[in-house]
Amino acid sequence: MTPRNFLVRGLIAGFIASLFSFGIAYSVGEPQVDAAIAVEQAAAPDEADGHDHHSHSHADDAGTEVSRDHQSTFGLATGILTVGTALGGVIGLASAFAVGRIGRLRPSQSTALVAVVGYVSFSLVPFLKYPSTPPAVGNGDTIGDRTLYYFVVQGIAILAAVAAVVVAHRLLDRIGTYRTVLAAAGGFLLVVVVTALAMPTVNELGDFPADTLWLFRLASLLTNATLWAGIGIILVGLIGRLYERETMTVARKDLAASL
Numbered sequence: 288m289t290p291r292n293f294l295v296r297g298l299i300a301g302f303i304a305s306l307f308s309f310g311i312a313y314s315v316g317e318p319q320v321d322a323a324i325a326v327e328q329a330a331a332p333d334e335a336d337g338h339d340h341h342s343h344s345h346a347d348d349a350g351t352e353v354s355r356d357h358q359s360t361f362g363l364a365t366g367i368l369t370v371g372t373a374l375g376g377v378i379g380l381a382s383a384f385a386v387g388r389i390g391r392l393r394p395s396q397s398t399a400l401v402a403v404v405g406y407v408s409f410s411l412v413p414f415l416k417y418p419s420t421p422p423a424v425g426n427g428d429t430i431g432d433r434t435l436y437y438f439v440v441q442g443i444a445i446l447a448a449v450a451a452v453v454v455a456h457r458l459l460d461r462i463g464t465y466r467t468v469l470a471a472a473g474g475f476l477l478v479v480v481v482t483a484l485a486m487p488t489v490n491e492l493g494d495f496p497a498d499t500l501w502l503f504r505l506a507s508l509l510t511n512a513t514l515w516a517g518i519g520i521i522l523v524g525l526i527g528r529l530y531e532r533e534t535m536t537v538a539r540k541d542l543a544a545s546l
Contacts, residue, residue, distance in 0.1 A: 288533060293383035294376055296525040301375015304517025305368045311513045312363060316506035322499050323421030375518045378402055390459050395527035402519030408448035410511055413441040416483045419507040433489055440486055447478040
């Protein structure tokens with residue numbers, strides 16, 4: 288089992304999972320984006336120059352406008368498929384590195400662990416501290432600071448997750464599985480909780496409707512969770528089949544050599 292085997296299967300898993308994630312984003316997330324845009328447009332004063340405040344289109348560097356319809360379909364699909372496929376490849380390579388380095392776990396089991404730890408540290412923890420916000424929410428002057436805060440929490444969570452796995456690997460034979468899991472998970476939680484409490488709080492919601500904000504963030508969480516879960520489940524299945532096939536091949540060669 289080579290890193291290339293993991294990479295190719297990770298890319299495949301990422302692409303397939305992206306299709307499911309796009310379906311969630313389009314059916315559940317986009318209506319909430321439209322609702323947020325409606326709130327933004329209702330709050331914006333009418334201008335006398337006759338500009339249309341209801342198209343919510345964007346122009347690229349060449350001045351070509353991208354309509355809201357294209358943003359919510361082709362643009363959304365392209366973004367999710369690109370990011371999801373690349374993410375699947377990264378998880379595949381990380382899983383290849385983890386094989387044989389996490390106790391006595393089989394490749395499919397270590398791959399599942401990589402996907403779970405990756406989702407919690409890379410996505411869930413920073414989301415819980417700094418959840419996504421829809422249009423009309425947030426001060427444009429603070430977007431740089433808010434982005435920096437998010438990446439700081441994300442980086443610390445990733446480092447804490449890696450440290451927890453390393454500690455767990457060293458403690459496993461000494462104190463057993465149950466205590467090792469408690470120690471590693473407890474240490475990780477301690478680090479991320481302290482980090483979340485120490486980082487600045489961002490509260491720029493204003494009078495934005497609470498139900499629209501909640502539904503938008505729930506849709507964002509579901510979209511991201513679908514992508515990670517899809518990659519994990521599909522990649523574990525593909526790696527499991529590959530491991531079984533290679534194990535059977537080695538067993539047949541050993542049997543033939545013993546005759």
